[in-house]
Amino acid sequence: MTVAAHRGPETTVVPPWPLxxxxxxxxxTSLRRIPAAIIPVIVxxxxxxxxxxxxxxxxxxxxxxxxxNIYNWMVxxxxxxxxxxxALASAFGLGRDLESGFYDRLLLAPAxxxxxxxxxxxxxxxxxxxxxxxxxxLGVVGGMTFPGGVVSAVWWLAVGAFAVAAxxxxxxxxxxxxxxxxSAGGLVQIGLFVVxxxxxxxxxxxxxxxxxxxxxxxxxxTYILDMARCGFVGTCSWSDIWPGLLAIAVSAVLLxxxxxxxxxxxxx
Amino acid sequence: MTATVADGPRLHTGRQxxxxxxxxxVRFARQPSSWVPATVxxxxxxxxxxxxxxxxxxxxxxxxxxxxxxxxxxxxxxxQGVMFGGINGGSELATDIQGGFFDRLVASxxxxxxxxxxxxxxxxAFGVVQAVFFQVVLWPFGADVVGGLPxxxxxxxxxxxxxxxxxxxxxxxxxxxxxxxxxxxxxxxVFILLFLSSAFFPVQLMSGWYQRxxxxxxxxxxxxGMRVQVLEGFSPGAAAVSIGVCLGICALGxxxxxxxxxxxxxxxx
Numbered sequence: 457m458t459v460a461a462h463r464g465p466e467t468t469v470v471p472p473w474p475l476x477x478x479x480x481x482x483x484x485t486s487l488r489r490i491p492a493a494i495i496p497v498i499v500x501x502x503x504x505x506x507x508x509x510x511x512x513x514x515x516x517x518x519x520x521x522x523x524x525n526i527y528n529w530m531v532x533x534x535x536x537x538x539x540x541x542x543a544l545a546s547a548f549g550l551g552r553d554l555e556s557g558f559y560d561r562l563l564l565a566p567a568x569x570x571x572x573x574x575x576x577x578x579x580x581x582x583x584x585x586x587x588x589x590x591x592x593x594l595g596v597v598g599g600m601t602f603p604g605g606v607v608s609a610v611w612w613l614a615v616g617a618f619a620v621a622a623x624x625x626x627x628x629x630x631x632x633x634x635x636x637x638x639s640a641g642g643l644v645q646i647g648l649f650v651v652x653x654x655x656x657x658x659x660x661x662x663x664x665x666x667x668x669x670x671x672x673x674x675x676x677x678t679y680i681l682d683m684a685r686c687g688f689v690g691t692c693s694w695s696d697i698w699p700g701l702l703a704i705a706v707s708a709v710l711l712x713x714x715x716x717x718x719x720x721x722x723x724x
Numbered sequence: 725m726t727a728t729v730a731d732g733p734r735l736h737t738g739r740q741x742x743x744x745x746x747x748x749x750v751r752f753a754r755q756p757s758s759w760v761p762a763t764v765x766x767x768x769x770x771x772x773x774x775x776x777x778x779x780x781x782x783x784x785x786x787x788x789x790x791x792x793x794x795x796x797x798x799x800x801x802x803x804q805g806v807m808f809g810g811i812n813g814g815s816e817l818a819t820d821i822q823g824g825f826f827d828r829l830v831a832s833x834x835x836x837x838x839x840x841x842x843x844x845x846x847x848x849a850f851g852v853v854q855a856v857f858f859q860v861v862l863w864p865f866g867a868d869v870v871g872g873l874p875x876x877x878x879x880x881x882x883x884x885x886x887x888x889x890x891x892x893x894x895x896x897x898x899x900x901x902x903x904x905x906x907x908x909x910x911x912x913x914v915f916i917l918l919f920l921s922s923a924f925f926p927v928q929l930m931s932g933w934y935q936r937x938x939x940x941x942x943x944x945x946x947x948x949g950m951r952v953q954v955l956e957g958f959s960p961g962a963a964a965v966s967i968g969v970c971l972g973i974c975a976l977g978x979x980x981x982x983x984x985x986x987x988x989x990x991x992x993x
Contacts, residue, residue, distance in 0.1 A: 499912075503912075503916055503919075506934070507916070507919040507920070510920075510930060510932075510934030511919055511920075511924055511925045511930065511934070512777075512925055513929065513930055513931055513934070514780065514783070514925060514926065514928075514929020514930060514931075515777065515780070515929075517783060517929065518779050518780065518783070642761070646761075649765075649768075650768070653768060653769070653772045654772065657776075658773075658776050658777065659776045659777060659779075663776075663779055664775055664776050664778075665775055665776075665778040665779065666774075666775040666778065667775060668771075668772060668775035668776055669775075
């Protein structure tokens with residue numbers, strides 16, 4: 457439902473993209489102006505890459521580990537982690553806008569209302585780009601290789617990272633629309649962390665023990681990670697990719713529904 | 725505090741600290757957002773890592789025969805939980821400053837050391853409870869302590885002292901900035917230090933500069949001392965190293981917190 461439907465026939469609905477562009481511009485300006493906001497973008501990729509690759513280097517000594525280069529395994533995981541942080545930051549920003557009343561003013565803009573949440577998702581994806589570049593660069597400096605070819609490896613990694621940013625953002629929208637406060641970002645964070653941890657982040661399914669592989673097998677992120685890693689642990693084949701694309705599609709439908717239901721509670 | 729109380733007989737500093745400590749503990753317990761993440765996250769991380777990396781225990785020399793990777797991770801869970809809780813406890817002082825309670829305390833005839841001691845009591849109590857809780861919760865899953873009761877007591881003592889040390893650093897930051905957000909910003913730094921140690925993975929399986937940094941990290945000495953109690957048996961020497969590192973952190977933290985508190989009190993008066 458558009459604003460025009462509420463406001464009567466004399467109101468003109470402008471095209472959606474100027475509003476999306478303005479919201480994105482405002483988000484980019486906030487990122488520059490708030491030093492605390494830039495820290496996760498710069499520091500977290502460095503931390504994840506160094507910490508995961510340095511701490512867990514010995515995992516490559518496990519029989520059956522898919523690669524002998526820990527960067528090839530951990531850098532894609534770090535990329536997806538930082539993409540989830542982009543989604544988290546987007547959720548925090550939304551919470552701030554909801555608390556301050558800015559969001560109410562956005563909803564009064566004479567553009568289709570769907571452009572407002574769309575801008576949040578798009579911003580999370582754009583924001584994921586910088587940590588992706590930083591993490592990849594660190595990996596290359598550390599000695600990461602591209603056995604599946606540079607283009608293929610980077611392409612599927614980027615698809616995975618942008619998908620995680622978008623899906624995480626949808627999760628964040630759903631939570632924030634329901635709770636309407638910035639502190640609810642903690643809940644968004646817990647959800648993202650749990651999904652990240654309960655996947656094949658550090659070791660593949662075949663080497664996991666106990667209860668974890670049963671959970672990880674049902675976690676969509678497992679398949680998105682497998683897709684994002686395909687060019688770093690071998691050559692990308694369709695069998696590596698389609699489960700990841702399917703996981704993205706199914707998650708997008710479910711999380712989109714979650715966000716849309718929250719949106720309906722906020723804007724009946 | 726009212727004028728009536730101020731004009732009456734003054735409480736001994738110890739009793740003032742106890743009263744403020746009781747307030748800190750009750751306040752902490754009443755705010756699940758302060759202690760739930762500090763309890764749930766370490767347990768989740770241990771559960772996931774022990775399942776994901778259990779195979780590491782099969783690499784010769786990582787853990788003694790008959791022990792598990794879950795036992796290896798028990799000290800990490802305790803230290804991680806204590807870090808969360810200690811910093812949260814310290815940041816409560818910032819909340820008091822922001823909310824105006826600190827100013828009211830300063831205006832009352834309360835002893836100045838009691839303000840700090842009372843506030844840190846909450847962090848220490850939580851650290852001790854966490855150390856016991858993690859041992860109890862993980863024990864049915866196989867996280868036994870080979871060192872028995874003395875080893876378990878060492879884990880609890882280290883947790884309490886580490887809470888005091890980190891809590892005092894956080895309290896110092898709180899006194900300096902008066903902003904809970906600024907104190908919380910200290911957590912990632914501590915978490916990075918913990919990652920650059922032997923807490924989550926054996927140092928002998930690391931390599932290069934990272935391994936060197938981990939070997940030189942005092943948190944590695946502390947965690948390794950705790951780990952000896954869990955994996956090998958009670959060792960007074962290893963316990964002394966762990967406790968010594970904690971006492972060092974406490975000394976630095978208390979010095980920092982005292983100076984920052986004095987500075988804030990000077991500005992306030």
